[in-house]
Amino acid sequence: MPAIEPLWKRTVSRLGRDCSGQDLIEYALMAALVAVACGAIMPPVGNSISTIFSKVTSVASLAS
Helix, strand or coil: CCCCCCHHHHHHHHHHHCCCCHHHHHHHHHHHHHHHHHHHHCHHHHHHHHHHHHHHHHHHHHHC
8 A cells, every 4th residue: 555645745846846936037137137237338227226126125125
């Protein structure tokens, strides 16, 4: 008679196969890289980008 697999083992196994959030993270990293490159090329845009990143950081810290 086969043993029933524990719930935590099934959950960990499922998480190892789940790649649905990977694309979103990759696109976010690409957008951040483009924003930093634009800020380096055009200094006035750099100040705006810095302000946006500061706001994102503060919202992310409040969410956690």
